[in-house]
């Protein structure tokens with residue numbers, strides 16, 4: 001019996017990067033997984049195939065979390081496919097081009113807040129109503145809420161909201177044995193990171209990171225798997241910074 005055998009999981013933004021690594025890791029640990037994505041159907045199909053090739057089960061569901069109703073639809077589709085959801089990982093984040101606040105319009109702010117924060121609120125509300133006792137919720141934030149950076153105000157605002165949602169909902173669901181935690185990655189080698197930073201910046205970050213490299217998506221998936229698994233049962237309401245020591 002694998003560590004997550006019999007468990008059902010939902011991962012948002014599972015088609016690429018950190019989300020893909022989380023899907024693959026939870027499936028390898030024995031969970032059946034439904035994962036969401038917005039645009040890249042080819043990447044999503046590749047993840048389904050890779051998981052199946054490794055003997056696991058993962059189904060892709062297209063749901064743009066910026067659209068009204070999409071977060072609830074993702075959860076309902078997962079329940080139709082799998083039954084009750086034991087593990088929820090809110091990982092999806094809207095991509096955007098960094099810019100100073102003076103040049104940021106409110107449509108961008110609204111989209112980033114919708115995909116990152118509102119969708120996390122909605123999937124957690126759904127889980128609060130239907131997740132079985134003993135379930136697990138892991139929300140992905142960022143080291144940037146501790147280590148601020150210019151040009152990403154909407155992103156930082158949305159991640160701050162996610163961290164506070166985690167803290168509040170951990171209080172509410174604790175009596176049912178459901179843990180709710182945040183994992184905050186540092187610079188992790190994905191499309192998002194490479195799309196928003198020049199190579200020199202990434203080299204610089206690696207050089208000031210105590211473990212002396214960028215994170216890999218699997219580094220973050222390892223932490224999520226711990227929190228989602230049986231050994232994570234006594235940790236709730238925490239923000240685990242998975243950053244190679246950068247703070």
Ligand SMILES: NC(=O)c1ccc[n+]([C@@H]2O[C@H](COP(=O)([O-])OP(=O)(O)OC[C@H]3O[C@@H](n4cnc5c(N)ncnc54)[C@H](OP(=O)(O)O)[C@@H]3O)[C@@H](O)[C@H]2O)c1
Nearest residue numbers: 013015016017018037038039040064065093187188190192
């Ligand atoms: N990489 C880093 O250095 C880093 C650092 C700190 C925190 N994080 C956090 O880690 C998480 C994953 O980041 P990543 O680097 O793996 O990002 P990524 O490579 O850009 O992947 C993002 C994932 O989210 C999905 N997604 C994007 N917009 C969506 C929408 N509107 N609706 C539904 N799904 C959507 C994407 O699917 P489609 O491509 O199909 O749209 C993709 O699967 C994010 O929460 C991010 O903030 C990352």
